[in-house]
Amino acid sequence: MSGRSILIKTEIPGPKSREIAARKERYVPSALDPLAPFYIAEGKGALVRDVDGNQFIDFTGGWGCLVVGHTPERVVKAIRDQAGKFTHTDFTAIPYEPFVALAERLAGLAPGPSPKQVAFFNSGAEAIENAVKISRRYTRRSGVVVFEHAFHGRTLLTMTMTHKAKPYKSGFGPFASDIYRLPLPNPYRNNMGIEDFERAFLALVDPEQVAAVVIEPLQGEGGFIVPQDGFLEYLREFTTEHGILFVADEIQCGFGRTGKFFAIEHVGVEPDLIAVAKSIAVGLPLSAVIGKKEIFDRLPGSSIGGTYVGNPIACRAGIEVLNLIEEDRLLDRAVAIGKTIRNRFLDMQKKYPLVGDVRGLGAMLGMELVKDRLTKAPAKAECAAIVQECLQNGLIVPSAGIYGNVIRLLVALVITDDQLGEGLDVLDAAIRKVSKG
Ligand SMILES: Cc1ncc(COP(=O)(O)O)c(C=O)c1O
Numbered sequence: 001m002s003g004r005s006i007l008i009k010t011e012i013p014g015p016k017s018r019e020i021a022a023r024k025e026r027y028v029p030s031a032l033d034p035l036a037p038f039y040i041a042e043g044k045g046a047l048v049r050d051v052d053g054n055q056f057i058d059f060t061g062g063w064g065c066l067v068v069g070h071t072p073e074r075v076v077k078a079i080r081d082q083a084g085k086f087t088h089t090d091f092t093a094i095p096y097e098p099f100v101a102l103a104e105r106l107a108g109l110a111p112g113p114s115p116k117q118v119a120f121f122n123s124g125a126e127a128i129e130n131a132v133k134i135s136r137r138y139t140r141r142s143g144v145v146v147f148e149h150a151f152h153g154r155t156l157l158t159m160t161m162t163h164k165a166k167p168y169k170s171g172f173g174p175f176a177s178d179i180y181r182l183p184l185p186n187p188y189r190n191n192m193g194i195e196d197f198e199r200a201f202l203a204l205v206d207p208e209q210v211a212a213v214v215i216e217p218l219q220g221e222g223g224f225i226v227p228q229d230g231f232l233e234y235l236r237e238f239t240t241e242h243g244i245l246f247v248a249d250e251i252q253c254g255f256g257r258t259g260k261f262f263a264i265e266h267v268g269v270e271p272d273l274i275a276v277a278k279s280i281a282v283g284l285p286l287s288a289v290i291g292k293k294e295i296f297d298r299l300p301g302s303s304i305g306g307t308y309v310g311n312p313i314a315c316r317a318g319i320e321v322l323n324l325i326e327e328d329r330l331l332d333r334a335v336a337i338g339k340t341i342r343n344r345f346l347d348m349q350k351k352y353p354l355v356g357d358v359r360g361l362g363a364m365l366g367m368e369l370v371k372d373r374l375t376k377a378p379a380k381a382e383c384a385a386i387v388q389e390c391l392q393n394g395l396i397v398p399s400a401g402i403y404g405n406v407i408r409l410l411v412a413l414v415i416t417d418d419q420l421g422e423g424l425d426v427l428d429a430a431i432r433k434v435s436k437g
Pocket of ligand 1: 063123124125126128151152153154216220221249250251252253277278
């Protein structure tokens with residue numbers, strides 16, 4: 001091991017964590033089911049310490065909320081400062097400058113020449129709900145096209161838009177209407193060409209009745225699937241031709257993780273609306289829809305919003321997150337980290353037949369695990385065993401995918417080279433152990 005960040009002093013979970021877990025069992029629904037068996041006491045950068053004094057490397061980054069890591073100093077300072085001034089007014093009651101300042105910054109970062117505006121919300125799902133509302137109002141159409149393997153949230157509309165039935169949808173119907181799902185041309189799992197996609201679209205729904213196509217430029221929960229080359233550019237042309245809005249869900253893939261601020265920038269496409277959340281404010285409840293001004297201009301007063309949207313503490317945190325990304329050159333860091341991870345993943349693919357595919361962009365990289373490289377049968381149990389083995393050895397690493405057979409990394413971009421190397425060593429050893437059975 002190159003670094004020495006991991007420090008395991010007790011069995012995992014330790015006695016203090018076990019005591020809290022027993023209380024959790026009694027008072028918190030079992031459906032809220034944490035990955036880590038231990039309880040956190042504090043986090044710094046890419047490291048977390050539990051209540052028993054064990055130290056772990058965190059590859060989950062709070063499910064992708066922490067591109068700037070746990071508790072970055074200047075963000076914490078801004079949060080403290082704002083909490084001492086005012087915590088809430090509701091921007092539509094008494095407005096405040098940090099709301100405008102963060103909107104200004106995000107509008108300036110959005111790709112493409114059209115003037116942009118920004119509306120804030122609380123969660124990723126709420127941003128997607130509003131992107132659909134806004135699209136429907138603008139186009140006066142109702143249809144929404146989404147993709148296989150997509151994840152857009154857990155509210156009624158976004159749960160309908162999400163693909164994976166279990167656990168997200170099963171038993172929770174009836175679902176929202178006018179949602180149409182199409183396969184995503186996926187280089188590893190299907191040979192769908194762009195012509196096949198267009199035929200499937202035209203057979204499924206009349207494009208003139210579609211308000212929006214909502215797509216993750218790099219799918220997150222679905223298993224870090226990068227669409228086939230040229231697909232996003234084609235989709236932009238197709239949607240423009242038919243008066244459909246192109247909505248990019250950048251909730252997981254945005255905020256610099258892929259080496260560009262927005263993942264869609266890798267293909268030079270200007271979406272009509274972009275949904276962001278997660279890393280926008282170190283996990284404080286804040287999300288946004290960034291979009292073309294002419295689209296927002298069609299909305300009547302008070303038709304979007306919410307009591308808590310654009311909370312002042314979250315906006316102050318969001319401004320400092322952007323400052324950190326810029327000043328610490330975290331986009332470049334995402335590229336550098338990405339190279340290291342990709343090389344290590346490719347090396348694991350060479351050593352372990354279990355690793356079927358290595359894919360992603362920048363630091364947003366995953367490995368799809370298969371029982372057999374020819375049949376590509378998903379190695380779900382093996383993936384779960386690897387995650388557990390890592391946890392016992394000081395690394396928290398998330399999985400993803402319809403079959404739960406993709407190891408994905410959502411590391412803080414402030415992770416040090418030693419911490420990254422140490423975490424990847426633990427992962428490598430876990431795959432070796434599980435491969436041997
Ligand atoms: C791509 C994507 N969209 C939407 C969501 C929903 O966000 P939230 O959990 O904040 O509602 C997520 C959450 O993981 C996501 O990854």
